[in-house]
Amino acid sequence: VADTRSAPGTGREPWPEINTEVAHVARVYDYLLGGKANFAVDRKAAEHGFAAWPGGLEAARADVRSARAALGRVIRYLAAEQGIRQFLDIGSGIPAEENVHQVAQQVAPESRIVYVDHDPIVLAHAHRLLTSTPEGATDYIDADLAEPKEILDKAAQTLDFGKPVAIILFGILHFFGPGQHPEQIVAELLARAAPGSFLAVSHLANDVFPEEMSETIGRLSERVNQGAFLRSRQEVARFFDGLELVGPGLVQMTEWGLDQPTGQSAVMGGWLGVARKP
Ligand SMILES: C[S@@+](CC[C@H](N)C(=O)[O-])C[C@H]1O[C@@H](n2cnc3c(N)ncnc32)[C@H](O)[C@@H]1O
Numbered sequence: 001v002a003d004t005r006s007a008p009g010t011g012r013e014p015w016p017e018i019n020t021e022v023a024h025v026a027r028v029y030d031y032l033l034g035g036k037a038n039f040a041v042d043r044k045a046a047e048h049g050f051a052a053w054p055g056g057l058e059a060a061r062a063d064v065r066s067a068r069a070a071l072g073r074v075i076r077y078l079a080a081e082q083g084i085r086q087f088l089d090i091g092s093g094i095p096a097e098e099n100v101h102q103v104a105q106q107v108a109p110e111s112r113i114v115y116v117d118h119d120p121i122v123l124a125h126a127h128r129l130l131t132s133t134p135e136g137a138t139d140y141i142d143a144d145l146a147e148p149k150e151i152l153d154k155a156a157q158t159l160d161f162g163k164p165v166a167i168i169l170f171g172i173l174h175f176f177g178p179g180q181h182p183e184q185i186v187a188e189l190l191a192r193a194a195p196g197s198f199l200a201v202s203h204l205a206n207d208v209f210p211e212e213m214s215e216t217i218g219r220l221s222e223r224v225n226q227g228a229f230l231r232s233r234q235e236v237a238r239f240f241d242g243l244e245l246v247g248p249g250l251v252q253m254t255e256w257g258l259d260q261p262t263g264q265s266a267v268m269g270g271w272l273g274v275a276r277k278p
Contacts, residue, residue, distance in 0.1 A: 016120035016142075023224045025175070026119040030094040032064040037094045037121055045223035052215040060216075063268030066254040067202065071170050072098045073257035074200050074274055077247060078166045079107035082276075084198060086165040088155050088189075090116040090145050091172030095128035100168065101138045109133040114155040118144040145172060146180065148188040164196040173239065174204045174228045186239050193277055198246075200274045201239050202253050206230035208269025236271040243275035 023045035027038040031046050050060040078084040085108055089100045092115040104111035115129050115138070126140035139158040143151050152161070159165055167189050176182035190199060206213060213230055221227040237250055248256060253270035255261045 016123065018120050018124065019225075024119055024121065025224055025226050026094055026117065026122055028220070028224060029064070029171070030096070030121075032061050033068060033096050034061070034065075035094055035096060037125055041223075045220060048223055049216050049220035052212065052219060054212060060268070063254065067171070067268055067270065068096065068098070070202065070253055070256045070272055071100075071168075072103050074168075074272070075100050075103040075166075076107060077257055077274070078198055078200070079104045079111060082198065082246070084164060084166045085111050086159045086163060087111065087113045087168060088116070088151075088159060088165055089113060089168040089170075090151065090189075091169065091175075092117050092122065092129065092140075093171070094122055094125050099129055101129065101132060101136070105133045105136050109135040112137045112158055114139045114141060114158050116141045116143050116145070116151055116155075118142065145169075145176070145185060148185050152189065152192045161192050161194060163194055164198070165193050166198040166200060167193060168200050170200070170202040171204075173201060174230065175226045177227075177229045183238060183241075190243075190277060195277055197277045198274060199240065199243060199277070200272075201236065202270055202272040203236045203239075204228060204230050205232065205236070205252075205269040205271050207232040208252060208271075210269075213269045231271075233271050236273070240273055240275045243277055245273055245275045247274055249273065 020039045020041055023042045027042040028046050031038040031042050047057060050057045053060045087100050087104055101111065101113040104113060123142045129140050130138050132138040137158050141151060141154045173182045204213065217228050217230060233250060250271055250273035253272040254268065256272040
Protein backbone atom coordinates (compact mmCIF):
# COMPACT_ATOMS: atom_id res chain seq x y z
CA VAL A 1 0.00 0.00 0.00
CA ALA A 2 1.41 3.39 -0.97
CA ASP A 3 2.40 5.73 1.80
CA THR A 4 -0.12 8.57 1.87
CA ARG A 5 1.30 10.81 4.60
CA SER A 6 0.86 13.92 2.45
CA ALA A 7 -2.18 12.82 0.50
CA PRO A 8 -5.60 14.49 0.61
CA GLY A 9 -7.31 14.49 3.96
CA THR A 10 -4.30 13.30 5.91
CA GLY A 11 -3.38 16.31 7.93
CA ARG A 12 -2.12 18.78 5.36
CA GLU A 13 -5.27 20.88 5.18
CA PRO A 14 -5.88 23.63 4.41
CA TRP A 15 -3.93 23.01 1.25
CA PRO A 16 -1.67 25.76 -0.04
CA GLU A 17 -3.45 27.88 -2.59
CA ILE A 18 -2.75 27.45 -6.30
CA ASN A 19 -2.02 30.90 -7.71
CA THR A 20 -3.37 31.15 -11.26
CA GLU A 21 -2.41 34.84 -11.63
CA VAL A 22 1.33 34.20 -11.95
CA ALA A 23 2.97 31.49 -14.06
CA HIS A 24 4.77 28.76 -12.09
CA VAL A 25 7.88 26.91 -13.22
CA ALA A 26 6.37 23.48 -12.49
CA ARG A 27 3.27 24.25 -14.58
CA VAL A 28 5.18 25.83 -17.50
CA TYR A 29 7.35 22.69 -17.57
CA ASP A 30 4.22 20.52 -17.49
CA TYR A 31 2.82 22.48 -20.44
CA LEU A 32 6.04 22.01 -22.43
CA LEU A 33 5.91 18.26 -21.70
CA GLY A 34 2.31 18.08 -22.94
CA GLY A 35 0.69 17.70 -19.50
CA LYS A 36 -2.69 19.05 -18.40
CA ALA A 37 -1.85 20.52 -14.97
CA ASN A 38 -1.30 24.05 -16.25
CA PHE A 39 -3.31 27.25 -16.63
CA ALA A 40 -3.69 30.00 -19.25
CA VAL A 41 -1.10 32.14 -17.43
CA ASP A 42 1.48 29.33 -17.73
CA ARG A 43 0.78 28.72 -21.42
CA LYS A 44 1.03 32.44 -22.16
CA ALA A 45 4.36 32.67 -20.29
CA ALA A 46 5.73 29.73 -22.31
CA GLU A 47 4.58 31.30 -25.57
CA HIS A 48 6.17 34.63 -24.57
CA GLY A 49 9.39 32.99 -23.33
CA PHE A 50 10.01 30.68 -26.23
CA ALA A 51 9.11 33.20 -28.93
CA ALA A 52 12.87 33.84 -29.08
CA TRP A 53 13.69 30.14 -29.48
CA PRO A 54 14.96 28.99 -32.87
CA GLY A 55 12.05 26.89 -34.13
CA GLY A 56 9.73 28.45 -31.55
CA LEU A 57 7.62 26.76 -28.92
CA GLU A 58 7.34 23.41 -30.72
CA ALA A 59 11.13 23.10 -30.94
CA ALA A 60 11.40 24.01 -27.26
CA ARG A 61 8.89 21.26 -26.40
CA ALA A 62 10.96 18.71 -28.31
CA ASP A 63 14.07 19.85 -26.41
CA VAL A 64 12.31 19.55 -23.06
CA ARG A 65 11.14 16.04 -23.96
CA SER A 66 14.75 15.14 -24.82
CA ALA A 67 15.88 16.49 -21.45
CA ARG A 68 13.20 14.44 -19.68
CA ALA A 69 14.26 11.32 -21.59
CA ALA A 70 17.79 11.84 -20.25
CA LEU A 71 16.35 11.62 -16.71
CA GLY A 72 14.94 8.20 -17.61
CA ARG A 73 18.31 7.03 -18.90
CA VAL A 74 20.06 8.22 -15.72
CA ILE A 75 17.62 6.39 -13.43
CA ARG A 76 17.81 3.21 -15.52
CA TYR A 77 21.62 3.40 -15.41
CA LEU A 78 21.70 3.92 -11.63
CA ALA A 79 19.29 1.04 -11.02
CA ALA A 80 20.60 -1.43 -13.59
CA GLU A 81 24.34 -0.68 -13.76
CA GLN A 82 25.05 0.68 -10.28
CA GLY A 83 22.54 -1.35 -8.26
CA ILE A 84 20.93 1.68 -6.63
CA ARG A 85 17.64 0.91 -4.87
CA GLN A 86 16.93 4.23 -3.12
CA PHE A 87 16.25 7.56 -4.82
CA LEU A 88 15.65 11.06 -3.45
CA ASP A 89 14.23 13.14 -6.33
CA ILE A 90 14.14 16.82 -5.33
CA GLY A 91 12.24 19.20 -7.63
CA SER A 92 10.38 16.20 -9.02
CA GLY A 93 7.83 18.33 -10.86
CA ILE A 94 4.27 17.46 -11.80
CA PRO A 95 4.02 13.72 -12.48
CA ALA A 96 4.69 12.96 -16.14
CA GLU A 97 5.46 9.85 -18.13
CA GLU A 98 8.34 7.76 -16.76
CA ASN A 99 8.56 9.19 -13.25
CA VAL A 100 11.59 8.04 -11.27
CA HIS A 101 9.81 5.24 -9.39
CA GLN A 102 8.33 3.78 -12.56
CA VAL A 103 11.74 3.59 -14.23
CA ALA A 104 13.58 2.32 -11.13
CA GLN A 105 10.92 -0.22 -10.15
CA GLN A 106 10.87 -1.62 -13.67
CA VAL A 107 14.51 -2.58 -13.09
CA ALA A 108 14.10 -3.47 -9.39
CA PRO A 109 10.55 -3.58 -7.96
CA GLU A 110 11.89 -3.22 -4.40
CA SER A 111 13.21 0.31 -5.12
CA ARG A 112 12.25 3.05 -2.65
CA ILE A 113 11.70 6.59 -3.94
CA VAL A 114 11.05 9.86 -2.12
CA TYR A 115 9.88 12.82 -4.19
CA VAL A 116 10.19 16.44 -3.04
CA ASP A 117 8.79 19.65 -4.52
CA HIS A 118 7.67 22.98 -3.09
CA ASP A 119 4.89 23.81 -5.55
CA PRO A 120 1.27 23.37 -4.43
CA ILE A 121 0.30 22.01 -7.86
CA VAL A 122 2.77 19.14 -7.44
CA LEU A 123 1.34 18.41 -3.98
CA ALA A 124 -2.14 18.35 -5.53
CA HIS A 125 -0.99 15.72 -8.04
CA ALA A 126 1.33 13.83 -5.69
CA HIS A 127 -1.04 10.86 -5.40
CA ARG A 128 0.04 10.03 -8.97
CA LEU A 129 3.57 9.50 -7.60
CA LEU A 130 2.43 7.26 -4.76
CA THR A 131 1.83 4.24 -6.96
CA SER A 132 4.65 2.04 -5.75
CA THR A 133 5.00 -1.65 -6.39
CA PRO A 134 4.06 -3.67 -3.28
CA GLU A 135 7.74 -4.63 -2.82
CA GLY A 136 9.01 -1.03 -2.88
CA ALA A 137 7.83 2.30 -1.50
CA THR A 138 7.20 5.87 -2.63
CA ASP A 139 6.61 9.00 -0.60
CA TYR A 140 6.11 12.67 -1.36
CA ILE A 141 7.44 15.53 0.77
CA ASP A 142 6.16 19.08 0.32
CA ALA A 143 9.38 20.98 1.10
CA ASP A 144 11.90 23.50 -0.16
CA LEU A 145 15.42 22.54 -1.26
CA ALA A 146 16.58 25.55 0.76
CA GLU A 147 15.83 23.39 3.84
CA PRO A 148 17.91 20.25 3.24
CA LYS A 149 17.78 19.13 6.88
CA GLU A 150 13.99 19.04 6.83
CA ILE A 151 14.08 17.04 3.59
CA LEU A 152 16.62 14.54 4.94
CA ASP A 153 14.80 14.06 8.25
CA LYS A 154 11.49 13.38 6.52
CA ALA A 155 13.03 11.23 3.78
CA ALA A 156 14.63 9.05 6.48
CA GLN A 157 11.17 7.68 7.22
CA THR A 158 11.30 5.89 3.84
CA LEU A 159 15.01 5.75 2.92
CA ASP A 160 17.86 4.16 4.88
CA PHE A 161 20.73 6.66 4.67
CA GLY A 162 23.09 3.97 5.98
CA LYS A 163 22.83 2.45 2.48
CA PRO A 164 23.60 4.08 -0.88
CA VAL A 165 21.01 6.50 -2.20
CA ALA A 166 20.86 8.49 -5.45
CA ILE A 167 20.13 12.16 -4.94
CA ILE A 168 18.50 13.53 -8.08
CA LEU A 169 18.59 17.31 -8.62
CA PHE A 170 17.23 17.75 -12.13
CA GLY A 171 16.35 21.21 -13.37
CA ILE A 172 16.33 22.74 -9.87
CA LEU A 173 19.76 24.08 -8.85
CA HIS A 174 19.49 26.85 -11.46
CA PHE A 175 16.75 28.40 -9.30
CA PHE A 176 19.42 29.06 -6.66
CA GLY A 177 21.61 32.11 -7.20
CA PRO A 178 25.13 32.42 -5.75
CA GLY A 179 23.77 34.19 -2.65
CA GLN A 180 21.64 31.14 -1.85
CA HIS A 181 24.74 28.90 -1.73
CA PRO A 182 23.48 25.89 -3.68
CA GLU A 183 26.88 24.18 -3.30
CA GLN A 184 26.42 24.16 0.48
CA ILE A 185 22.95 22.66 0.12
CA VAL A 186 24.32 19.91 -2.12
CA ALA A 187 27.16 19.26 0.34
CA GLU A 188 24.66 18.98 3.21
CA LEU A 189 22.57 16.44 1.30
CA LEU A 190 25.66 14.39 0.43
CA ALA A 191 27.04 14.50 3.96
CA ARG A 192 24.10 12.33 5.10
CA ALA A 193 24.44 9.87 2.18
CA ALA A 194 26.41 6.63 2.66
CA PRO A 195 29.61 5.96 0.66
CA GLY A 196 28.62 4.52 -2.72
CA SER A 197 25.75 7.02 -3.02
CA PHE A 198 25.26 9.05 -6.20
CA LEU A 199 24.50 12.65 -7.10
CA ALA A 200 22.81 13.38 -10.45
CA VAL A 201 22.45 17.00 -11.56
CA SER A 202 21.01 18.62 -14.67
CA HIS A 203 21.43 22.38 -14.93
CA LEU A 204 20.69 25.02 -17.57
CA ALA A 205 23.83 26.42 -19.21
CA ASN A 206 25.14 29.85 -20.16
CA ASP A 207 27.84 28.42 -22.42
CA VAL A 208 25.68 26.42 -24.84
CA PHE A 209 23.61 28.53 -27.26
CA PRO A 210 24.30 31.45 -24.89
CA GLU A 211 22.28 34.09 -26.72
CA GLU A 212 19.17 31.99 -27.18
CA MET A 213 19.32 30.71 -23.60
CA SER A 214 19.82 34.13 -22.07
CA GLU A 215 17.05 35.74 -24.11
CA THR A 216 14.60 32.95 -23.30
CA ILE A 217 15.38 32.88 -19.59
CA GLY A 218 15.12 36.68 -19.49
CA ARG A 219 11.71 36.55 -21.16
CA LEU A 220 10.47 33.73 -18.92
CA SER A 221 11.59 35.48 -15.75
CA GLU A 222 9.36 38.43 -16.64
CA ARG A 223 6.40 36.09 -16.17
CA VAL A 224 7.24 33.09 -13.94
CA ASN A 225 7.44 32.79 -10.16
CA GLN A 226 11.15 31.90 -10.05
CA GLY A 227 14.09 33.41 -11.94
CA ALA A 228 16.85 31.13 -13.20
CA PHE A 229 20.65 31.48 -12.94
CA LEU A 230 22.44 29.91 -15.88
CA ARG A 231 25.88 28.40 -15.16
CA SER A 232 28.87 27.32 -17.23
CA ARG A 233 30.14 23.76 -17.43
CA GLN A 234 32.94 24.67 -15.03
CA GLU A 235 30.50 26.13 -12.50
CA VAL A 236 28.23 23.08 -12.68
CA ALA A 237 31.30 20.84 -12.27
CA ARG A 238 31.84 22.37 -8.81
CA PHE A 239 28.70 20.63 -7.52
CA PHE A 240 30.61 17.38 -8.02
CA ASP A 241 33.66 18.38 -5.97
CA GLY A 242 34.95 15.36 -4.01
CA LEU A 243 32.87 12.92 -6.09
CA GLU A 244 33.79 10.65 -9.03
CA LEU A 245 31.93 11.35 -12.26
CA VAL A 246 30.67 8.15 -13.89
CA GLY A 247 29.36 7.24 -17.35
CA PRO A 248 30.12 9.86 -20.01
CA GLY A 249 31.07 12.55 -17.46
CA LEU A 250 29.61 16.05 -17.42
CA VAL A 251 28.01 16.35 -20.85
CA GLN A 252 25.22 18.20 -22.60
CA MET A 253 21.94 17.38 -20.94
CA THR A 254 20.15 15.83 -23.89
CA GLU A 255 23.16 13.68 -24.85
CA TRP A 256 23.81 11.82 -21.58
CA GLY A 257 23.62 8.07 -22.01
CA LEU A 258 22.69 8.07 -25.70
CA ASP A 259 24.06 4.97 -27.47
CA GLN A 260 25.15 7.19 -30.31
CA PRO A 261 25.68 10.75 -29.07
CA THR A 262 24.97 13.18 -31.86
CA GLY A 263 27.64 15.59 -30.63
CA GLN A 264 25.01 18.27 -31.09
CA SER A 265 22.84 19.45 -28.26
CA ALA A 266 19.25 20.45 -28.68
CA VAL A 267 19.03 24.22 -28.23
CA MET A 268 17.98 23.58 -24.60
CA GLY A 269 21.53 24.13 -23.37
CA GLY A 270 22.30 22.38 -20.13
CA TRP A 271 24.83 20.18 -18.37
CA LEU A 272 24.18 16.76 -16.90
CA GLY A 273 26.46 14.73 -14.70
CA VAL A 274 26.21 11.66 -12.47
CA ALA A 275 28.84 11.08 -9.80
CA ARG A 276 29.61 8.58 -7.05
CA LYS A 277 30.48 9.43 -3.48
CA PRO A 278 33.63 7.48 -2.61
C1 LIG B 1 12.00 22.32 -14.45
S1 LIG B 1 11.09 21.36 -13.27
C2 LIG B 1 12.00 19.84 -13.34
C3 LIG B 1 11.16 18.61 -13.11
C4 LIG B 1 11.93 17.28 -13.11
N1 LIG B 1 12.96 17.25 -12.08
C5 LIG B 1 12.57 17.00 -14.46
O1 LIG B 1 13.76 17.28 -14.62
O2 LIG B 1 11.89 16.51 -15.36
C6 LIG B 1 11.67 22.08 -11.72
C7 LIG B 1 10.87 21.68 -10.51
O3 LIG B 1 11.59 22.11 -9.34
C8 LIG B 1 10.68 22.64 -8.40
N2 LIG B 1 11.40 23.57 -7.53
C9 LIG B 1 11.95 24.75 -7.87
N3 LIG B 1 12.55 25.31 -6.79
C10 LIG B 1 12.37 24.48 -5.75
C11 LIG B 1 12.74 24.51 -4.37
N4 LIG B 1 13.42 25.53 -3.88
N5 LIG B 1 12.39 23.47 -3.59
C12 LIG B 1 11.68 22.41 -4.09
N6 LIG B 1 11.30 22.32 -5.39
C13 LIG B 1 11.63 23.34 -6.22
C14 LIG B 1 9.62 23.32 -9.24
O4 LIG B 1 8.41 23.47 -8.53
C15 LIG B 1 9.50 22.35 -10.42
O5 LIG B 1 8.52 21.38 -10.19
